[in-house]
Amino acid sequence: MIVLNNHTIITEQFPNKETKIKDFDSYILEGNLLEFTYQEDGDLIKLLFVKKRLDQDQVNCKLVINYMPYSRMDRKIYGDLFTLQYICAFINDLNFEKVYVIEPHSAKTIELLHNSEAIYPALDWLPAIMDQMQFTDQDRIVFPDKGAAARYENAGYANSCIFDKTRHPQTGRIENMLLKRGDIPQGAKCIIVDDLCSAGGTFLWAGQILKQMGASEVYLLVTHCEPRVLSGKLLNQDSPINKVYTSTSMMHETHSKIEYITINLENYV
Numbered sequence: 001m002i003v004l005n006n007h008t009i010i011t012e013q014f015p016n017k018e019t020k021i022k023d024f025d026s027y028i029l030e031g032n033l034l035e036f037t038y039q040e041d042g043d044l045i046k047l048l049f050v051k052k053r054l055d056q057d058q059v060n061c062k063l064v065i066n067y068m069p070y071s072r073m074d075r076k077i078y079g080d081l082f083t084l085q086y087i088c089a090f091i092n093d094l095n096f097e098k099v100y101v102i103e104p105h106s107a108k109t110i111e112l113l114h115n116s117e118a119i120y121p122a123l124d125w126l127p128a129i130m131d132q133m134q135f136t137d138q139d140r141i142v143f144p145d146k147g148a149a150a151r152y153e154n155a156g157y158a159n160s161c162i163f164d165k166t167r168h169p170q171t172g173r174i175e176n177m178l179l180k181r182g183d184i185p186q187g188a189k190c191i192i193v194d195d196l197c198s199a200g201g202t203f204l205w206a207g208q209i210l211k212q213m214g215a216s217e218v219y220l221l222v223t224h225c226e227p228r229v230l231s232g233k234l235l236n237q238d239s240p241i242n243k244v245y246t247s248t249s250m251m252h253e254t255h256s257k258i259e260y261i262t263i264n265l266e267n268y269v
Contacts, residue, residue: 001039002050004061005031011046021049028054032061032097033269037249038069044090051094063096064265066249067224071105072196088112100269102249103195103223106147119268121247122193122223123155125261129191129221129245139189140182140215144206148194161190163206177205179213186214197222197244200234207240220244225258227251 002009010022019042034054036047054061073083091099092114099116101109110116126141133139141160143149149162161182166175184190190210192203197220207218218240225246234241235257244258252260 001037001043002046003035003037004028004050005033009046009050019045019049021046021053023053024050028057028059032059033064033265034061034096035064035066035265037066041069044069044087047091048094051096060097062098062100062269063091063094064100064102064269065091066102066247066263068101068104068109071109074106074108084108085112102247102263105195119263120151120223121261121263121268122195122221123152124267125245126155126157126191126193126221129219133189133191133217133219135189138185138187140184140191142182142190142192142206142210144192144194144202151195152193163209165202165205174201174205177202177209179209184210184213184215187216188214189217189219190215191219191221192241193221195222196224196226197234197246198226198228199232200229200241201232203241204232204234204239211240217242222246224249225251227253230255 004024007024009024012020014020034050070083070087073080076082088109097115099113100119101113101116102119102121104110104118110118137159139159141157143152143160143162145163145165153160161184162180163177164180165177167173192206197203203220210218220241222244223246225244229235230253233239235255245261246258247263248260
């Protein structure tokens with residue numbers, strides 16, 4: 001989905017699967033902000049068409065990427081292409097005035113994108129969630145791995161914990177998970193913080209360990225959540241996760257255990 005100055009660009013498809021985009025003359029004069037929500041690869045060609053149309057009117061606009069596609073392929077892995085590098089090159093060639101990426105998976109995205117800046121809304125949401133849960137010194141912020149700790153650890157929150165996980169090199173499945181730093185007091189409320197949830201295996205595993213160590217409630221705060229989570233076990237009634245807080249950058253489906261938080265772009269752009 002592409003939104004130009006708060007107006008959703010209307011896209012259709014010809015019988016032969018080619019993309020048709022309705023013109024948007026009247027929206028161009030109202031500002032210069034383009035919001036891009038990736039759902040499939042075809043959305044990238046839509047972004048190309050929209051930017052080329054803006055170039056015709058010499059509109060130099062800013063781009064907000066709600067979720068950076070291919071951001072997990074952020075390095076060269078034997079046997080696979082370094083696809084993030086190519087997607088960033090594609091966006092660079094479109095020559096946006098500025099590119100904002102909401103919660104990139106790693107610093108590599110910002111390194112590869114020209115004139116780019118990362119936005120971390122989870123850091124703004126977390127204090128309000130802690131207040132809502134009446135956090136005390138006995139409660140804990142939990143980072144499920146070193147990557148999450150690197151993104152959020154310097155936000156100034158005391159009493160945080162860090163897990164270390166080991167994945168199988170071929171399948172990517174988690175083989176082991178240990179609490180490497182911090183402690184979990186009996187009865188503690190815990191908020192796991194990360195950028196992305198897919199099926200939820202990492203957080204299910206972490207939640208089970210936290211409950212075994214004495215946590216009374218476990219919550220998950222992720223900026224991006226894939227619809228795949230609905231088919232996993234993370235949202236089951238017997239799951240250790242009480243609730244998931246997330247944005248609508250990747251999904252909109254309702255569920256009793258999901259609470260959506262709005263990203264107010266005016267605070268960042």
